[in-house]
Amino acid sequence: MDVRLWTFVLVGLSFALYIGIAVRSRAGSTKDFYVAGTGVSPLANGMATAADWMSAASFISMAGLISFMGYDGSVYLMGWTGGYVLLAMLLAPYLRKFGAYTVPEFVGQRYYSQMARVVAVACAVFVSFTYVSGQMRGVGIVFSRFLEVDVTVGVVIGMGIVFFYAVLGGMKGITYTQVAQYCVLIFAYMVPAIFLAVMLSGTAVPQLGFGGADPESGVFLLDKLDGLHRELGFAAYTGGTKSTIDVFFITAALMAGTAGLPHVIIRFYTVPRVRDARVSVGWALLFIAILYTTAPAVAVFARTNLLDTVAGQPYDAMPEWFGKWEDTGLITFEDRDGDGKIRYSGDASANELAIDRDIMVLANPEISRLPNWVAGLVAAGGLAAALSTAAGLLLVISSAISHDLLKRAVRPNISEKGELLAARISAAFAVAVAGLLGINPPGFVAQVVAFAFGLAASSFFPAIILGTFTRTVNREGAIAGMLSGITFTAAYIIHFRFVNPAADSPENWWFGISPEGIGTVGMALNFAVALVVSKFTPAPPAGVSELVDRIRTPGGAA
Amino acid sequence: MPHPNPYWARNLRYLAILLSIWFLVSFGCGILFADALNAIRIPGTGFKLGFWFAQQGSIYVFVVLIFVYARLMNRLDREYGVAEERGGGRRPRVR
Numbered sequence: 001m002d003v004r005l006w007t008f009v010l011v012g013l014s015f016a017l018y019i020g021i022a023v024r025s026r027a028g029s030t031k032d033f034y035v036a037g038t039g040v041s042p043l044a045n046g047m048a049t050a051a052d053w054m055s056a057a058s059f060i061s062m063a064g065l066i067s068f069m070g071y072d073g074s075v076y077l078m079g080w081t082g083g084y085v086l087l088a089m090l091l092a093p094y095l096r097k098f099g100a101y102t103v104p105e106f107v108g109q110r111y112y113s114q115m116a117r118v119v120a121v122a123c124a125v126f127v128s129f130t131y132v133s134g135q136m137r138g139v140g141i142v143f144s145r146f147l148e149v150d151v152t153v154g155v156v157i158g159m160g161i162v163f164f165y166a167v168l169g170g171m172k173g174i175t176y177t178q179v180a181q182y183c184v185l186i187f188a189y190m191v192p193a194i195f196l197a198v199m200l201s202g203t204a205v206p207q208l209g210f211g212g213a214d215p216e217s218g219v220f221l222l223d224k225l226d227g228l229h230r231e232l233g234f235a236a237y238t239g240g241t242k243s244t245i246d247v248f249f250i251t252a253a254l255m256a257g258t259a260g261l262p263h264v265i266i267r268f269y270t271v272p273r274v275r276d277a278r279v280s281v282g283w284a285l286l287f288i289a290i291l292y293t294t295a296p297a298v299a300v301f302a303r304t305n306l307l308d309t310v311a312g313q314p315y316d317a318m319p320e321w322f323g324k325w326e327d328t329g330l331i332t333f334e335d336r337d338g339d340g341k342i343r344y345s346g347d348a349s350a351n352e353l354a355i356d357r358d359i360m361v362l363a364n365p366e367i368s369r370l371p372n373w374v375a376g377l378v379a380a381g382g383l384a385a386a387l388s389t390a391a392g393l394l395l396v397i398s399s400a401i402s403h404d405l406l407k408r409a410v411r412p413n414i415s416e417k418g419e420l421l422a423a424r425i426s427a428a429f430a431v432a433v434a435g436l437l438g439i440n441p442p443g444f445v446a447q448v449v450a451f452a453f454g455l456a457a458s459s460f461f462p463a464i465i466l467g468t469f470t471r472t473v474n475r476e477g478a479i480a481g482m483l484s485g486i487t488f489t490a491a492y493i494i495h496f497r498f499v500n501p502a503a504d505s506p507e508n509w510w511f512g513i514s515p516e517g518i519g520t521v522g523m524a525l526n527f528a529v530a531l532v533v534s535k536f537t538p539a540p541p542a543g544v545s546e547l548v549d550r551i552r553t554p555g556g557a558a
Numbered sequence: 559m560p561h562p563n564p565y566w567a568r569n570l571r572y573l574a575i576l577l578s579i580w581f582l583v584s585f586g587c588g589i590l591f592a593d594a595l596n597a598i599r600i601p602g603t604g605f606k607l608g609f610w611f612a613q614q615g616s617i618y619v620f621v622v623l624i625f626v627y628a629r630l631m632n633r634l635d636r637e638y639g640v641a642e643e644r645g646g647g648r649r650p651r652v653r
Contacts, residue, residue: 066613071592071609071612071613073613074588074589074609074612074613077612077613077616077617078584078588078589078612078616078617081616081617081620082580082584082616082620084620084624085576085577085580085620085623085624088624088627088628089573089576089577089624089627090573093631207614208603210604211600211603211604211605211610212603212604213604220603220604221604222604222605222606222609223604238596238606238609239596244589244590244592244593247589248585248589248590251584251585251588251589252585273642274642275628275631275632275635275641275642278624278627278628278631278632279624279625279628281624281628282621282624282625282628285620285621285624286621289617289618289620289621292617293613293614293617293618296613296614549563552563552565552566552569553565553640554635554640554641554642555635555639555640555641555642
């Protein structure tokens with residue numbers, strides 16, 4: 001069977017599975033819809049969180065990103081996993097004890113303020129829409145490359161599937177499909193990685209393999225890669241080019257952002273008890289770590305393979321996949337010196353080859369000549385990653401609208417049935433908007449990802465921590481903190497990414513901190529402003545201290 | 559002066575210790591001291607130590623830290639009698 005047929009079969013089977021699960025787990029109440037009736041086991045929630053978290057970007061782009069960035073790619077590896085330590089210790093158990101349905105709910109109650117709630121709703125909706133449009137785009141790319149259907153058709157099919165289980169099943173449907181999606185995506189990621197590890201290093205464990213040696217020459221892969229990089233004029237693979245301060249700040253912003261992302265936080269509302277929330281974060285990170293420790297290995301294998309196959313070789317001798325990806329415009333070759341050979345170089349003026357980093361994982365099976373079914377599997381995995389994340393984000397948007405705005409602000413005495421209907425309608429609406437964004441992506445999707453993390457780090461993260469770990473921070477402090485954190489972070493990113501992109505270089509950044517890393521400064525600012533303003537404004541009312549005590553002690557988490 | 563809430567004080571102490579380790583393996587070994595550690599290699603492999611911490615080691619430690627914290631807190635909950643009874647908040651199984 002060829003790649004296309006395999007892809008049809010594997011993607012079709014996985015979709016049938018998701019729909020089957022959705023039909024079995026319909027939501028009967030708002031509690032089912034928002035938090036899956038808080039009856040999810042910690043292990044299942046860990047898997048669902050892993051699928052929720054690992055998006056099209058983690059599955060498709062990350063290994064490619066690392067393979068082009070080398071050591072600098074560590075910011076993603078540490079940033080997107082280290083945040084779970086913060087989540088397990090500083091946020092998840094307390095939020096579970098609080099027992100809300102959404103993140104703005106906590107902010108609104110702890111800071112006894114409708115305004116704080118609305119600020120939080122705005123952040124949650126913005127962050128989630130930013131993210132979800134990227135997922136829908138990922139769905140479109142996989143469909144168009146592997147099934148050779150139009151991107152629009154691909155997005156519509158993806159929307160249909162998500163619509164079915166998110167609107168029908170809410171959090172309950174999403175949770176159990178995410179468990180299935182985790183299994184699909186991790187299997188699809190590991191199979192080619194293990195193939196590559198065996199081929200390039202003679203070990204079946206990718207995590208060990210990329211520290212191993214080439215079975216023929218006995219040279220360590222990482223040394224070989226550093227050597228190739230030097231020859232071609234790139235920075236050493238294990239050295240990187242970013243400054244230490246920038247790596248530090250980006251990593252911190254991604255960690256705090258991860259811990260503050262609403263779609264991740266709400267997953268921990270779905271387990272029965274506080275102790276389940278703690279251990280569930282551990283399971284989640286374990287399942288995530290399987291992929292995240294494999295990605296840098298895949299990056300090294302892919303980079304080595306690519307340089308061996310392509311660099312300095314005659315264009316006419318390129319294998320079939322090269323031409324296929326050239327057709328999609330994701331690989332471009334321009335024979336500037338007319339010698340018919342591909343010159344790949346770190347020196348931009350001599351370089352003749354441009355490779356989109358997104359194709360590394362998708363093209364890997366073909367570059368390495370793996371069996372056809374592996375390529376089909378990778379397509380199904382990429383779709384699982386994109387759909388599971390999209391569904392989690394859509395739920396955040398729908399609950400922000402139906403619960404935080406409609407129920408808490410506009411019509412407090414809406415009936416249970418009415419709210420459930422409103423939740424379904426807003427989920428449907430969110431799916432439609434996300435699909436439109438996926439079909440016509442705003443040109444700046446890539447740039448706004450920095451936004452999502454920076455905003456989460458500089459808004460929710462400090463507000464939730466201060467709300468749990470202090471009694472004295474009050475409404476005025478929290479609102480001033482969130483607003484100053486967001487405004488500062490947004491202004492810095494907008495300045496360098498949209499207003500004056502020409503100045504977006506290390507010489508112009510404050511203290512050498514890039515827009516990706518500025519969320520860390522915004523977060524520090526939020527903490528500082530909240531504490532100072534709280535000192536000079538009236539203390540919180542008496543009930544707050546009791547609320548804080550209640551959050552801090554697990555007993556009676558029902 | 560004894561802390562008014564010894565349960566919370568112990569929790570804060572656990573947090574201080576575990577988060578110091580969290581900081582040390584990632585921001586310390588993986589970033590600030592990465593260049594210095596890169597002079598050392600893990601014997602028998604091609605891994606330079608700083609690079610390994612940044613792309614592998616820190617992640618393994620993160621996973622362990624969370625499970626250790628969950629265990630410590632379960633013990634602490636029992637010690638102070640604030641543990642949730644079995645099946646604490648679980649929904650009664652009514653069909």
